[in-house]
Amino acid sequence: MPTAADLRREAEQEAEAAQVLPADAVVDLAELRASTGTDEVLASLDRELVGLASVKERVSELAALLLVDRAREKFGITAPRPNLHMSFTGSPGTGKTTVALRMAELLHRLGYLRKGHLVTASRDDLVGQYVGHTAPKTKEVVKRAMGGMLFIDEAYYLYKADNERDYGQESIEILLQVMENHRDDLVVVLAGYADRMDVFFRANPGMSSRIAHHITFPDYTVDELASIADLMTREIGYGFSDGAGEVFRAYLERRISQPWFANARSVRNALERARLRHARRLLDGAGGAVGREALTTFERADFAGSRVFAGGAAAVARDTAAAGAPAADDR
Numbered sequence: 669m670p671t672a673a674d675l676r677r678e679a680e681q682e683a684e685a686a687q688v689l690p691a692d693a694v695v696d697l698a699e700l701r702a703s704t705g706t707d708e709v710l711a712s713l714d715r716e717l718v719g720l721a722s723v724k725e726r727v728s729e730l731a732a733l734l735l736v737d738r739a740r741e742k743f744g745i746t747a748p749r750p751n752l753h754m755s756f757t758g759s760p761g762t763g764k765t766t767v768a769l770r771m772a773e774l775l776h777r778l779g780y781l782r783k784g785h786l787v788t789a790s791r792d793d794l795v796g797q798y799v800g801h802t803a804p805k806t807k808e809v810v811k812r813a814m815g816g817m818l819f820i821d822e823a824y825y826l827y828k829a830d831n832e833r834d835y836g837q838e839s840i841e842i843l844l845q846v847m848e849n850h851r852d853d854l855v856v857v858l859a860g861y862a863d864r865m866d867v868f869f870r871a872n873p874g875m876s877s878r879i880a881h882h883i884t885f886p887d888y889t890v891d892e893l894a895s896i897a898d899l900m901t902r903e904i905g906y907g908f909s910d911g912a913g914e915v916f917r918a919y920l921e922r923r924i925s926q927p928w929f930a931n932a933r934s935v936r937n938a939l940e941r942a943r944l945r946h947a948r949r950l951l952d953g954a955g956g957a958v959g960r961e962a963l964t965t966f967e968r969a970d971f972a973g974s975r976v977f978a979g980g981a982a983a984v985a986r987d988t989a990a991a992g993a994p995a996a997d998d999r
Contacts, residue, residue: 688744751880757862758885761931772817783815791825802835823858824868911968
């Protein structure tokens with residue numbers, strides 16, 4: 669059900685539509701930007717994500733297009749609602765979910781989504797295990813996402829060409845109908861590795877034709893990963909000593925080329941491991957009293973103890989495979 673704020677926004681939009689400006693009038697785009705909070709959302713995106721200049725540029729371009737459409741409407745110039753379904757391609761940990769969250773907020777502020785919330789889903793949320801199970805699961809997820817954005821991570825797993833009895837195709841067919849028939853009330857984002865998404869789109873041309881915006885998320889550089897680590901450590905009340913910063917950068921230079929590296933996600937995992945070593949180091953120390961600086965500062969040993977230094981890629985791959993958890997490999 670629409671909220672009071674949604675109803676008020678719709679009423680304001682209808683009132684604006686009823687007041688068509690004369691041809692010689694002007695629209696203050698800066699004022700329009702301010703009233704919709706567009707710059708606020710873009711600034712949040714810039715604060716939350718290091719780098720990704722090309723991604724942020726695409727988001728800014730889309731925001732500009734929608735703002736200009738709002739300005740054109742004031743003169744009674746109408747155009748079909750733009751297709752806003754998107755594809756986000758890139759490695760794990762490159763900020764795809766964060767961008768989707770901010771994009772949903774942006775579209776809500778600009779009046780293109782009623783609610784502006786984000787619902788994330790994977791194959792397990794959409795595809796059933798037996799006949800008659802898939803349609804209810806998919807429709808339930810779609811229902812929750814209506815008025816907002818549906819973000820389907822690793823969307824290519826919906827389609828399994830080597831399994832004729834797989835029910836993923838049924839979910840795809842439902843999504844195709846929804847993306848076409850409810851495009852005014854739902855934006856769908858399909859996300860995953862670029863090469864696998866290419867295969868998925870070739871196998872499902874109907875899905876490809878419904879995607880208007882393809883945005884590529886590049887991997888982070890070592891400098892960008894170091895900046896991300898600085899942001900993360902400040903968020904949790906830690907800092908690097910001079911020596912720790914050097915060792916952590918050496919860690920990144922090794923880890924970035926090793927198996928299952930996941931960009932910002934791997935940085936967060938590495939910091940969590942460093943917190944464990946930091947805590948153990950303090951408790952094992954000779955003295956029982958510690959001050960604020962000791963409690964909030966990473967030292968060289970907190971990163972030098974990583975198996976990335978001890979065994980390199982082979983050790984990381986072997987230990988991770990033995991544990992059966994390729995996402996938790998930043999030791």
